[in-house]
């Protein structure tokens with residue numbers, strides 16, 4: 001597998017190179033934690049004031065003076081820890097504890113039939129739908145809402161294709177904070193709206209797509225009217241790093257080796273950025289060799305695929321797609337704001353990106369469900385993408401692969417109903433039922 005680091009200067013501690021050295025702690029750090037710009041390297045104190053991006057416009061990330069918290073990384077180290085889930089990795093997070101429900105510790109399912117059919121050395125499914133509100137967003141919110149508390153903000157807000165709003169509503173409720181969610185009208189799956197409503201968020205339905213909702217929330221946040229908890233918020237991505245830690249530890253425990261590849265659905269590219277950051281920090285802490293880092297492989301729906309376009313074109317910047325459509329409404333996104341963090345992640349790990357048709361997503365959703373793993377359409381995109389890359393010979397048959405499924409089947413009951421068997425009406429009588437079954 002070839003590793004391209006040409007675009008990143010590996011001697012620059014603020015670069016996104018996989019093997020960049022740990023940065024020096026600046027004066028404005030608090031307890032060894034600060035915010036650093038991925039473009040110009042400017043640093044900011046994390047809790048003195050609210051800030052999502054650098055003055056230069058670049059994205060910020062949380063940085064640490066001491067990645068040595070990873071010393072006990074591995075199957076033995078953390079299994080002895082008393083904390084479970086996300087907060088088991090507190091050494092790699094900006095706080096010791098968060099607003100927790102709790103989250104993380106999701107299963108790494110075996111799917112022997114799919115593994116056989118796709119034809120790889122091993123295939124495991126990291127099912128993030130098993131988090132408290134049914135998606136990986138909970139991992140980000142436990143840290144993000146804790147940061148909101150630390151900053152003393154009054155009102156929380158996010159734009160969402162659904163899952164972020166469900167998670168923010170639940171964690172905002174837990175923290176007893178006012179919560180606003182902006183949703184693209186008519187384009188959010190029923191289960192997610194129901195969650196946001198019952199957990200007590202105010203739901204604002206916008207006549208526009210997700211990207212338009214995010215534009216508005218960024219503007220509200222910029223005017224100081226709300227604290228933004230989309231994945232532009234660097235604290236959220238810290239929690240999502242723990243998906244990567246859990247995958248590596250569980251895979252090592254089961255196979256004695258790390259996975260060669262992690263395949264995941266891409267919307268705003270926050271998760272891709274978070275996994276890459278997890279691996280960079282492990283490399284910095286000498287807990288992982290650069291060549292052991294799994295190839296990050298992103299999957300988008302064919303009619304919402306700006307990241308795939310950028311990877312295929314070798315572009316450093318994303319072209320915003322104004323019109324996007326897919327059955328996988330969670331990733332119906334045309335302007336992945338975390339692309340500057342995620343593109344180096346895909347490239348520097350030897351990964352790639354691929355687009356899949358809605359029919360391929362539904363087929364993968366059915367196949368996963370057939371092995372007992374119930375996921376929403378966006379999640380199934382990972383398996384559909386793997387299948388396509390195997391067919392194209394991009395993924396080899398000797399690879400050990402983990403597909404990330406990001407949300408639970410019940411999030412989108414309409415899609416499940418459409419993809420599944422139709423109910424059959426039968427008379428209220430056992431003989432008639434048997435007769436029906438014989439037909």
Ligand code: F0G
Pocket residue numbers: 135137159160161162163164165231265266267268269270271272330331376378379406407
């Ligand atoms: N899968 C699911 C189920 C999602 O809900 C999302 C994003 C993604 C994948 C993509 O993750 O943005 O980190 O690349 N959902 C956001 C939301 C946008 O509002 O719930 P990403």
